[in-house]
Amino acid sequence: MTHRSDEDVIGKALAGSSDAGAERFRRYWSSSWQAAFAVVGRSAAADDIAQDALQRAFRALSSFDLRRPFGPWLHRIVVNCALDFLRSERRLVGLDQADPGTVEWQDERLPDQELLAALARLDAERRTVIALRYWLDYSPAEIAELLGLPVGTVSSRLSRGLAELRRELEANRV
Amino acid sequence: MSEEIEDRLRLAGAGLRPTPEAEERALRAALAQLRERTSPVRKRGRPARWKLAAAAALSAVAVGLGVVALLPGGSSSPPVVAVDGGSDRFPSESLTDWASYADQVSIVTVVGERALPAEVIEAGDRYVPRAVTLRVEDTIWRREGAPRAGDAVRVNTFGWSLQDGERRPVTAWGGPRLELGSRYVAPLVRAPRDGAEWTPLALGATLPLEGDVMATSGIVGAPSPLAKSMSGKAPTTLADALARTAPDPIAAKHFDLPPDERWRAVLRERESR
Numbered sequence: 001m002t003h004r005s006d007e008d009v010i011g012k013a014l015a016g017s018s019d020a021g022a023e024r025f026r027r028y029w030s031s032s033w034q035a036a037f038a039v040v041g042r043s044a045a046a047d048d049i050a051q052d053a054l055q056r057a058f059r060a061l062s063s064f065d066l067r068r069p070f071g072p073w074l075h076r077i078v079v080n081c082a083l084d085f086l087r088s089e090r091r092l093v094g095l096d097q098a099d100p101g102t103v104e105w106q107d108e109r110l111p112d113q114e115l116l117a118a119l120a121r122l123d124a125e126r127r128t129v130i131a132l133r134y135w136l137d138y139s140p141a142e143i144a145e146l147l148g149l150p151v152g153t154v155s156s157r158l159s160r161g162l163a164e165l166r167r168e169l170e171a172n173r174v
Numbered sequence: 175m176s177e178e179i180e181d182r183l184r185l186a187g188a189g190l191r192p193t194p195e196a197e198e199r200a201l202r203a204a205l206a207q208l209r210e211r212t213s214p215v216r217k218r219g220r221p222a223r224w225k226l227a228a229a230a231a232l233s234a235v236a237v238g239l240g241v242v243a244l245l246p247g248g249s250s251s252p253p254v255v256a257v258d259g260g261s262d263r264f265p266s267e268s269l270t271d272w273a274s275y276a277d278q279v280s281i282v283t284v285v286g287e288r289a290l291p292a293e294v295i296e297a298g299d300r301y302v303p304r305a306v307t308l309r310v311e312d313t314i315w316r317r318e319g320a321p322r323a324g325d326a327v328r329v330n331t332f333g334w335s336l337q338d339g340e341r342r343p344v345t346a347w348g349g350p351r352l353e354l355g356s357r358y359v360a361p362l363v364r365a366p367r368d369g370a371e372w373t374p375l376a377l378g379a380t381l382p383l384e385g386d387v388m389a390t391s392g393i394v395g396a397p398s399p400l401a402k403s404m405s406g407k408a409p410t411t412l413a414d415a416l417a418r419t420a421p422d423p424i425a426a427k428h429f430d431l432p433p434d435e436r437w438r439a440v441l442r443e444r445e446s447r
Contacts, residue, residue: 029200033192047192051200058204080445111189115182134180135187148442165179 028071029054031136032078038131039082041120049085053078072146075136079128079147086124118168126161129154264363264437266379267398269416274425274440275433276361276375277320279416281383281409282308283357285326289333301344304333305370306352308360314413317421319429321364327372349377350392357383359409365433381412388412 032053037046057074119127132138132146140158144151265271272279286307292300309326316322331352332344345351350358359381360374367373374380381401382392388404390397397405404412420426424443428436 026197026201029197030191033196034187034190037190043192047196047200050192051196051203054200054204112182112186115179115186119183119186130183131187134183135190148438162176162179166176169179 028074031071032074034135035075035078035128035131036082038135039079039124039128040085041127045085046082049081050078053081056081071136072138072142075132075138076146079132083124114169114172115165118165118172121168122161122164126157126164129157130161130165133158263365263373264375264433266361266375267400269400269419270422272361272375272379273317273416273419274421275363275437276315277317277363277433278313278323279315279359279361279412280308280310280323281312281314281357282310282327282360282362284352284354285309287352287354290330292336300336302333302336302341303330305330306354308352308358311357312409314359314409315416317429323362323364323372327362328370329373330368330370331377345394346377347395348393348398350380350382351394352377352380353392356392359383359388359412363433383409 029050033046033050036049036053037043040046040049053074056077060077119130122130128147129143132143133140138146140154141151143149144154147154264275266275284306288305290303290305292302305328307326307328310323313323329352332346334341335344343351350356352358361379362372363375364372378393378398379400381388381404383389384391387406387408388401390401390405393401421429422440424440425436428439431439
């Protein structure tokens with residue numbers, strides 16, 4: 001099977017091809033859902049947010065610069081949609097005031113419940129950066145570009161988030 | 175411990191999956207959005223040959239475009255493949271956009287062109303981008319403190335599609351194809367990329383000159399409102415209008431940034447409001 005580039009697939013989607021649109025959707029659906037889930041911590045909400053973000057992306061497709069990578073552009077939309085969702089619930093005024101108690105990762109089907117529970121207790125800033133790094137495999141520099149943050153801020157959130165996770169997990173073992 | 179946590183994080187991420195039901199629902203919604211997005215293009219007078227044109231011009235997607243129409247060329251020239259959904263780097267629809275992102279507006283003549291390396295799209299289909307040299311004849315407006323173009327600038331632009339051995343010129347819907355020997359009024363910005371230091375803000379913002387006046391005759395498809403409003407007028411009219419136009423205040427705050435970064439800063443600030 002020949003791998004088709006984003007440019008090819010998106011170009012054909014712009015030309016009205018449903019097949020190309022579906023292919024592009026499937027290529028990014030899971031990662032978009034994971035990004036949404038990382039921020040809001042609820043499967044049902046992540047379903048709606050990822051769907052909304054992909055619809056927004058389709059609407060804005062003609063203004064997307066195809067010489068740039070599509071994934072970060074889409075994931076930025078996803079993260080912004082997820083943050084808007086939290087704000088609309090009045091649970092978050094700004095990312096820095098995120099309430100760790102808002103995350104409800106109670107789904108038994110989810111893997112490594114202990115880790116996810118510790119992750120849920122992180123603030124949304126650190127949780128988002130960790131998810132982008134370890135779930136979506138972005139480099140710190142790419143995360144910085146995606147979130148519009150300095151690389152130093154991203155690195156700091158990553159290291160502090162990991163340290164906090166380590167403390168949480170070690171405390172559980174005592 | 176850190177490595178162990180990192181491994182566990184990766185494993186947990188790999189195990190996090192949306193349900194197939196959610197995927198199916200979202201896919202239907204996204205495709206409905208796509209149909210809604212593309213249907214107005216078809217309604218606005220696309221020729222009945224659209225499907226034929228689409229098949230012929232998909233090679234143009236390498237520059238980020240979807241197909242609109244195959245338009246007849248001159249009596250001895252091949253048809254022009256016109257494409258839509260352009261990936262303009264900068265806003266260019268209003269004079270405020272020009273005052274915010276252009277470095278200078280110049281009268282230029284295309285004095286050279288050369289093919290850039292072809293990009294293979296699918297078996298048998300290739301897209302050939304083009305570099306053209308613009309001779310700067312006169313500059314009718316310049317943003318204070320902006321970089322100055324030399325007497326000649328190279329810009330990268332639409333080239334040709336190659337399918338089944340046939341070469342067709344490609345251009346964007348709503349803009350002229352920069353043709354050798356033709357003159358244009360072009361808002362130029364120094365924004366280096368792919369070997370070209372300068373670029374027009376957008377092809378659709380490049381206005382053909384016929385004699386001493388701006389025209390829409392060289393524009394493929396529907397001209398922009400700005401192009402229509404300037405049609406039949408001398409470039410001095412445009413220069414006078416620009417002199418009276420203030421830039422976007424957010425962009426003006428970031429005139430110290432390169433234009434791509436300035437545009438991103440404007441978007442970020444607008445989003446945060």
